[in-house]
Amino acid sequence: MRIQFRMPSVAVLAALAVTAMIAVGLPASTTAASLTASGSATTSAGMGSWCSVPNPSVSGNVYSLSDFTEIQAPESTTDTGAAKTTVRMLVLPVVNDGSFDPVEPLPAQVGGVDNQLGVRLWSCTPGMSSTQSIKLTAWRGSYTATAASAWVWDVAPTSVSFAQARLNAGANLAINGATTTTTRPGTEVRDAHRGINNLGGQSGANADPVTMRYSWMLTNGRTKNADFTNDPACASKTCHVDGGAGVTNYNNVFSGVDTAAASNAVFQNSTTYLAEKYYSGAGTWPSTTTTTTQLQCSSQTRERIWFWYTDWSAWSAWTDATGTACPANTDLRQYRSQTVPRTVTVDSVPTVTPTVIAPKGSNTNDALLRDTTGTLIQYVVLEWWGTGTPPADLEVEVFVK
Known part of the structure; x- marks a missing residue:
């Protein structure tokens, strides 16, 4: 630690400071108002206040x-x-x-x-x-x-x-x-x-x-x-x-x-x-990921030739519905529905x-x-x-x- 002393009276207490530092195990050799050690000091031993900071060389x-x-x-x-x-x-x-x-x-x-x-x-x-x-x-x-x-x-x-x-x-x-x-x-x-x-x-x-x-x-x-x-x-x-x-x-x-x-x-x-x-x-x-349900629709169609209808076509592939229900059936198109789980990820x-x-x-x-x-x-x-x-x-x- 680098330790800095703030002494109440340097002229009067210089000798006492050295004695006190030796007593608490601190180095007694000082330069100006600071000294360096690898440890930390935690008491002023009655010699005024001092402050310590880490030693970068250690x-x-x-x-x-x-x-x-x-x-x-x-x-x-x-x-x-x-x-x-x-x-x-x-x-x-x-x-x-x-x-x-x-x-x-x-x-x-x-x-x-x-x-x-x-x-x-x-x-x-x-x-x-x-x-x-x-x-x-x-x-x-x-x-x-x-x-x-x-x-x-x-x-x-x-x-x-x-x-x-x-x-x-x-x-x-x-x-x-x-x-x-x-x-x-x-x-x-x-x-x-x-x-x-x-x-x-x-x-x-x-x-x-x-x-x-x-x-x-x-x-x-x-x-x-x-x-x-x-x-x-x-x-x-x-x-x-x-x-x-x-x-x-x-x-x-x-x-x-x-x-x-x-x-x-x-x-x-x-x-x-x-x-x-x-x-x-x-x-x-x-992001947040949630699991919800998605409505899907499939449809089949038939044609009307004069007074009669042709057979129904094959069912189309399932597609996601844009609302909460599939469209209503008509004479020429009918629908079926299913719900599937859907994982949704949003920022x-x-x-x-x-x-x-x-x-x-x-x-x-x-x-x-x-x-x-x-x-x-x-x-x-x-x-x-x-x-x-x-x-x-x-x-x-x-x-x-």
Whole structure:
């Protein structure tokens, strides 16, 4: 843990602080007002107040905002000379391999289900930037046929840990189109996260591909003091749900202190946001199937030649009736009816479901990267932007519950 002390009188208590730290088993060697340890401290031993956050060098699934990669994010899909936006971003392939286990147990009020993806924001700074912005999203992959050369890594995953892996997100052009065999995954999710890439766009009766691949964690609509399950609206198959505008003002989403009351997302100096989505399976729109009965009719006819009738023809094939009864019989046509069971499937209004990542099991890294269900891998994008650099104690922990 990185531990920050807020001492009542540094000049008077410096020596006592060292003594107290030794007494409670904390490292006594400090630099300025912070020190680093792999454990967590839970008592100030009468020496004033302090605050601890995880140590990224010990916990590979913890990422300090000040260490995010700075990229020039393109705004154009065709012009390499077009304006670019400076952002700090990490694109992480998240699997349930143990390297994304929570660094400490999640508080009870967080809720959620086993193996659910989520993020926890850690901080010790009491007053944070009100102008910087943050956005954290997750995306189902669609890379079954992606060429090996399209996988461009800053740090490739190992056979034992994905937490250290980083997809490269620095391509000079933005992407706005359906996934192809040459699409770079890091670039595609970068631009989908930023709202530039519509992944081919909604077409006809098909569901919007962005909605079918997107899971929200922290974006506009969620804060530490509001209901942290506040979800984007989606009532029909044509709805478009994406990463939104992000959240401006860190004080609205980080706890920032070690004395905050446990409520909603907040527990002491951390806040937790769980991943949720509207799609199911490999991007399937929810539907409702019912069994009902269908009236069918069959008819036979005969001709009238002057004063007499010919014989009845053979019965026609059964056809679905358009109403609740077959037509009335006449001299030249008569009907028979039957009812048959009929299964009817209709699109339904989607319900929010947790984004769950199953244990890795015996799957190879290649199989995990090419999963299209979102149940073996989620591509998580962490981004902040704005003037200045956040303090080192502002961190994002990505976990599988």
